[in-house]
Every structure is written in C-alpha cells, then in structure tokens.
Amino acid sequence: MTGEATDPAGAGSGLPVATAAQVRRATGRLVRADGRAFAGVLLLNVLAAVAGLAGPWLLGRIVDAVRDGGGVDAVDRLALGLLVCAPAQLLLARWARYAGHRFGERTLARVRERFVERALALPASVVERAGTGDLTTRGTADVAAVGTTLRDAGPELLVCSVQTVFLLGAVFAVDPLLGLVGAAGLAPIGAALRWYLRRARAGYLAEGAATSEVADVLAATASGARTVEAFRLQERRTAASRAALTTARGARFHTLHLRSVFFPVVEVSYALPVAGVLLLGGVLHARDAVSLGAVVAAALYLRQLADPLDQVLMRVEQLQSSGASFARVEGLAGAGGHAGVEGGGAGGPGAGGGAVPDGDRIDVVGARYAYERGGEVLRGVDLTIRPGERLAVVGASGAGKTTLSRLLAGVDAPTAGAVTVGGVPVAELSPEVLRRQVVLVTQEHHVFLGTVRDNLLIAAPDASDARLWAALETVGAAGWVRELPGGLGAGLGADRHRTDGSQAQQLALARVVLADPHTLILDEATALLDPATARHAERALAAVLRGRTVVAIAHRLHTAHDADRVAVMEDGLLTELGTHEELVRAGGAYAALWATWHGEPGTG
Numbered sequence: 001m002t003g004e005a006t007d008p009a010g011a012g013s014g015l016p017v018a019t020a021a022q023v024r025r026a027t028g029r030l031v032r033a034d035g036r037a038f039a040g041v042l043l044l045n046v047l048a049a050v051a052g053l054a055g056p057w058l059l060g061r062i063v064d065a066v067r068d069g070g071g072v073d074a075v076d077r078l079a080l081g082l083l084v085c086a087p088a089q090l091l092l093a094r095w096a097r098y099a100g101h102r103f104g105e106r107t108l109a110r111v112r113e114r115f116v117e118r119a120l121a122l123p124a125s126v127v128e129r130a131g132t133g134d135l136t137t138r139g140t141a142d143v144a145a146v147g148t149t150l151r152d153a154g155p156e157l158l159v160c161s162v163q164t165v166f167l168l169g170a171v172f173a174v175d176p177l178l179g180l181v182g183a184a185g186l187a188p189i190g191a192a193l194r195w196y197l198r199r200a201r202a203g204y205l206a207e208g209a210a211t212s213e214v215a216d217v218l219a220a221t222a223s224g225a226r227t228v229e230a231f232r233l234q235e236r237r238t239a240a241s242r243a244a245l246t247t248a249r250g251a252r253f254h255t256l257h258l259r260s261v262f263f264p265v266v267e268v269s270y271a272l273p274v275a276g277v278l279l280l281g282g283v284l285h286a287r288d289a290v291s292l293g294a295v296v297a298a299a300l301y302l303r304q305l306a307d308p309l310d311q312v313l314m315r316v317e318q319l320q321s322s323g324a325s326f327a328r329v330e331g332l333a334g335a336g337g338h339a340g341v342e343g344g345g346a347g348g349p350g351a352g353g354g355a356v357p358d359g360d361r362i363d364v365v366g367a368r369y370a371y372e373r374g375g376e377v378l379r380g381v382d383l384t385i386r387p388g389e390r391l392a393v394v395g396a397s398g399a400g401k402t403t404l405s406r407l408l409a410g411v412d413a414p415t416a417g418a419v420t421v422g423g424v425p426v427a428e429l430s431p432e433v434l435r436r437q438v439v440l441v442t443q444e445h446h447v448f449l450g451t452v453r454d455n456l457l458i459a460a461p462d463a464s465d466a467r468l469w470a471a472l473e474t475v476g477a478a479g480w481v482r483e484l485p486g487g488l489g490a491g492l493g494a495d496r497h498r499t500d501g502s503q504a505q506q507l508a509l510a511r512v513v514l515a516d517p518h519t520l521i522l523d524e525a526t527a528l529l530d531p532a533t534a535r536h537a538e539r540a541l542a543a544v545l546r547g548r549t550v551v552a553i554a555h556r557l558h559t560a561h562d563a564d565r566v567a568v569m570e571d572g573l574l575t576e577l578g579t580h581e582e583l584v585r586a587g588g589a590y591a592a593l594w595a596t597w598h599g600e601p602g603t604g
Contacts, residue, residue: 015130015138017205018330023323026330030107037106041099045159048092049166054085056300057170063293093159100155108147111329115143118332125412126335129372133216134209138332141211142325149322157315160308167305171277171298175290178298181280185273185302189309192265193316196258200317203255204324210248217244259317266313273302356433357422360387360518360549362408366417369403377403379572380417385519390550392560394593395569401553402442404569405523408551409440421519439517445508447499452481452507453488459511471513477506519549557597566590 018026031038062078119139127135172179221228221237228237281295362385370376378400385391385408393401406412407419413427420426421437429437448455456468463471465488472478484490484497492499499507512520552559560566561580568576568583568590576583576590583590 015126015134015328016331016334018327018333020201020327022333023327023330026326030110033110034103034106037099037103041096041103041155041158042162044092044096044099045162046166048089048096048159049162051085051089051092052163052304053166053170053301054081054089056297056304057174058082058085061293063296096159097155100158101151104150104152104154108150111146111150111326112143115139115329115332118335122332122335123411125406133214133219134212136219137208137212137215138328142208142328145322145325146329149318149326153315153318153322156311157319160311160315163308164305164312167301167308171301174294174298174301175281175284177284178277178281178290178295181276182273182298182302185276186269186309188269188272189266189313192262192269193313196262196317197320199258200255200320201324201327203251203258204321205327207248207251207255208324208328210244210251214241214244214248217241255321262317263313266310270306270310273305274299277302355424355428355430357420357424357429357437359422360437361385362419362421362426362519362549364404364407364417364419367404367407367414367419368416369407369412369414376415377572378407378414381572381574383567383574383577385549385551387549389564390552390562391565391567392563393551393553393567393569394557394560394590399569400572401569402523405440405521405551405553408519409438409521410434411440436518438519438521439512439515440521440523441508441512442523443505445504447492447504447507449493451486451489451491452484455492455507456488456510456514460514463514467514468510471510472506474513475506475509477503477510517548519551521551521553523553557594560590560594568593 058078058081115138119135122135168179168183171182217237217240221241228234277295277298281290281298284290285292285295364381364383364385367378367381368376369378381400381404393404395401403412407414408426410419410426410429413419413425418425421429426434426438448458453465453468456471457463460467468488469478472481480503481487481490490497552563554560563580565578566576566580566583567574568588570589576586576588578586580594584594585591
C-alpha cells in the first residue's frame, strides 16, 4: 500500500493524510507484527511458482524428445511429471491463498483496532473542524477498501508477483536472448504503469476527499433537517449537495480516465512478448541456434505470464485506491491527543505533556480565542476559579460562554493568553491527568448501543450495580430505569428502549458522577430537562461534588442564584464577577438579566 505523492496535511482543515513514506513504514510495521505468517505465505507462493514452471519446461522436453526420435517411454515419463506438477501447483497455490487470507484478516483486525483507538483519542476541536463526514468515511469506506486489499488483493498480488518473477526468470534460463526479447516486449506496460502511478495516488486521494465532503454535506443536512425546514433552506442545501456531488463526480471521472488509458495499453502489450519470441525463435531455430523445444517452452512461459501479470496490474490499480484509503486511515496518527469530554470523546490540542499541576486552582490570564472561520470570540478574559467553588457563567447567546468552557476543559487552546490549572496550561496536560482534573458536559449526549449498565460502566468499568444505582438516584434517573424490563440490563437503542433527550442527559450526568472528576464544567448540560428535573439534578450533583470545583454555564439563572460566584460574559469579555446578591445590588447587566428572568427587580 504505497504511493508516490505526499499530502501530509490533507485537504483544507480536514484530518491529516499520511505521506507515502509514512504509509510504507506503517505497512512494514503491520508485516513485522505477523512476520512468521508472512514468511510462510511467501514460501508457499515460491513453491507454487516453482511447481508451475515445470509444465512448459516438460512440454518443451517432450517436443525435443519427439523431434529427436525418442521412444514412448521417454514421453510417458515426461508426461507423468506433468501430471504430478499440475495438482502440486494447484494445491500449493490454494494453500498459499488460504494462508494469505488468514494473514490479511489478522492484519485488518489490527488496522481496525488502531483506527478505533485513534478515533476515540481525537480532540473534539479536530473533529469539529474536519467534519464528522470525513471521520465516518475513513472509518467505513476507507477501512473497507483496506480490508478488501488485505483479504483479496494482497494475497492475490503476492501469488501473481512471485509467478511473474519466476516465469520471466524461466524464459531467461531457457535462452537469454529470447528472455531479452520477451522483456523488451513488456516495455510498453512499464511505461504505461509509470504514467499511471505518477497520477493515481493524487487522483484517489482527491476522490476520497470528495466522498468525505459529500458525506459531510448529507450528514449536516440530515441532522439539521428541522432547521432547514423552519428557515426554508431547502434550495441552499440542495445547491450545496449538488456542488459536492459535482466535485465527487469529477474526481471519479478523473480516476476512470486514468484506468481507461492504462488498461487498453496493457491488453495490447500482452501479445508483443509472445510474438517477438516466436519470430526470433523461428530465426534462431532455422540457424540451429536454439532447439524447437526451447522456443515452445519460452513462448508458453510468456503466454502463461499474461494471467499473473494481468492480475498484478489489476491489483496495482486497486492498490492505488486502497493505498490512498490507507493513507487517510493512517493519517489519524497525526491528528492530536485526547481530553475528558463527556459524551463522545474530545481532547486538547497538546494533550501530550507530562506536567502535573501543583494544586487545583484554575487561572485564566488574558485569554483570547478566534475560530478559524470567524472573528475573535474571547477578547482578553481574566478569571481565577478557586478549588471547591461553584461558579456560574451567564450571558446572552454568542457572548463567549461555551468558548470559555472549552478553554477551561482543554478542548481548545487560547490563541493568546493562558488557561492553567495548578500552574500548568490545561491544553498541555496529558489525557490521564486532564481527566482527573476536568470533565466537560455539554448539551450533546450520546446513548451507546447496549444496556443501561454498559452505558454507565464506560465511566467506571469496575463499578458495582449498587454504585450504578446510586449514580442513577443522584441524577433522578433510577425511577425510569427500574421500570424498564431488566433494569440495568435493559437494552438501549433504536430496536429496544428509545431514550428521549432528558433521559440521555441523565445517563450522561450519571457517568459524570461515576467518573468523579475534580473539576466539572456544565455547559447548559440540563438544557433539555424540564425545570424541576434540571434543578433536582443540579442540586444532586452539587451534593455529590461538594468540595470540588463546578463551573456551570446556563441560561437558567437559578443556577447562578445557587452558585458561590457569578461571572457575566458580554461580547467576549468578562464584565461582572461576584456573588448573586452583590451583582443584583450593583444594578448592572446581571441585575437586568435577573429581573427579566425572575419577573421582578428583586434580589432573589
């Protein structure tokens, strides 16, 4: 699975694509991981190829024996050799393919496992910038293409490559001059192959990127179907889909053009070596420079060469496609680390440092942040979060609350300034240390296919059922879980129990209780719960996490009323900071928000 061009960065802001050198190194690691099996496959292929060489050589000997007046006994002995070698080649070739398929399946399992590990370790910011369609395409279509190569194309290519080398070597062994003519006849195939390989990798990478873009557009349209309908964006989304499909079609037509030039040249070129050997062999035989049996054997070898060589070239074409797919799969290795975000995995841009915080205080000093495709969202925020306090961050939509929460959780690093915990930049903490410090819970939660117990054990694999029930009680979910057939063993999913938005959030909050982090950031985590359930869940969490730091970001101001301090965000700036009573008495932006939400300008 190799290529010639390199594209280390991928397209745009998408996930990285491994270079050709990186793909070769990754392929070498996969082979070395099962080196004994690979050596066995190679040996079986060599034996099968050697057995296949006996047929034309024995047939040439029969021709010479008959021409020289040899008896029936000589012909019978040679024919018996043919009868022995033919089934031997068949059995060895089938054994080689069987061993190759087993090697391919084990290697594919390693590729899948490594892809899942890397996908789960991707920072949320990386996935958001790249789009879930790109990651989904790499995990489905690209991994499937690699799997097809490892299961089918790889073993077949190995078998046919060995046969091709041995057949060419056999022609040279029969007569070097005939071997040179046969090799010269293959020159057009070599030229066509070089032309194809120079263009194929870039073409297939572009095709894969275009396919990912189609998946991105379709996923965005499907997930936002209600919004599209409400704002009458059907024509705009249709136009975006058509544009993505047009690009994908153009990329596919380009690779089709490469194949339509390459394969006709190859098919025509197959006849050239046989024709050249027969013509030269006839001339040499007329001058008694070579025997008729040698000419027959050489011609048969070259005629026999067509099938394995055709398979090699066919598989090389497939190898370019799967090589581009493997480059996209392997590209995840350079996509970043992981951080603790509840509900699906996210991570910090650094996520690889070995520093350990000295204390639990979080300091935000002059923090600024700007998204790649937008303006500056945070414009110099200074904030100190004391260990064990409950801080509420309030403000209008677009004020920068969610962005601040992502910086506090290490999901993103500030473009200027610093966000530290215990004196260490949050985004530079190793995943293990960060998970013990900060967990971010957002509005978006995921219910995994499996049982209720499976969904909870993600956060604490060794937790007992009693501890799981306690966590469910804490967030007010024990009631509806008990009503399910099987309780903790009840299945969740489309064909089992469908959880609504509030139940999904309760499961996510239960996972947080089980994970027991030092610092918890709730980014409107109870937005989908009704007010009574949300307030109960927040109070229950506060009781469980007493003595730990809790940062709550919400529009519901009862959260701010219960907090130790309230931070008010306006237009990317922290404009007010203090207790609920202090800010209401100050008569500023928070007091106005409280009066509007509470219905009267009181102090609560």
